[in-house]
Amino acid sequence: MKELSRITVFTGILILICYCLLDLIGLSFVHPAVYQVIGFLWFLYTSIHITYLLAAKNPNIETAILPLVGLGLRFVVTLFTLMVWLMRNPADTELFVINFMVIYFAFVVFEITALLSNLRRNSSQDQNT
Numbered sequence: 795m796k797e798l799s800r801i802t803v804f805t806g807i808l809i810l811i812c813y814c815l816l817d818l819i820g821l822s823f824v825h826p827a828v829y830q831v832i833g834f835l836w837f838l839y840t841s842i843h844i845t846y847l848l849a850a851k852n853p854n855i856e857t858a859i860l861p862l863v864g865l866g867l868r869f870v871v872t873l874f875t876l877m878v879w880l881m882r883n884p885a886d887t888e889l890f891v892i893n894f895m896v897i898y899f900a901f902v903v904f905e906i907t908a909l910l911s912n913l914r915r916n917s918s919q920d921q922n923t
Contacts, residue, residue: 797843801839802836802840804901805835808900809829812828825890825891832896835872835898835901839905840899842867
């Protein structure tokens with residue numbers, strides 16, 4: 795549950811940054827649908843993380859592969875959603891794709907940073923025993 799609160803705080807910070815760039819400063823390189831992108835990625839991240847937590851309780855599933863499966867699943871769902879959105883809204887696609895990818899990679903970097911800190915902590919515990 796600690797990770798879910800971290801991702802929610804991270805999402806709030808991203809929303810605040812986008813609000814400052816789009817509404818207060820009025821920069822033209824932020825797409826108006828950026829809030830929907832952030833909300834979608836937050837929902838996707840939390841749903842896959844909750845599924846990971848439920849699957850980790852099953853003793854028959856190897857938990858070491860689950861974060862990689864989640865990362866791959868998130869990538870495939872994100873690409874599919876991006877394709878559907880681009881087919882339905884053909885206007886201003888370059889700006890939307892650039893903003894989408896920047897936010898997606900921000901979420902991925904956040905996830906990898908959180909994942910690596912967990913791996914480092916587990917590795918140090920294994921070396922101490």
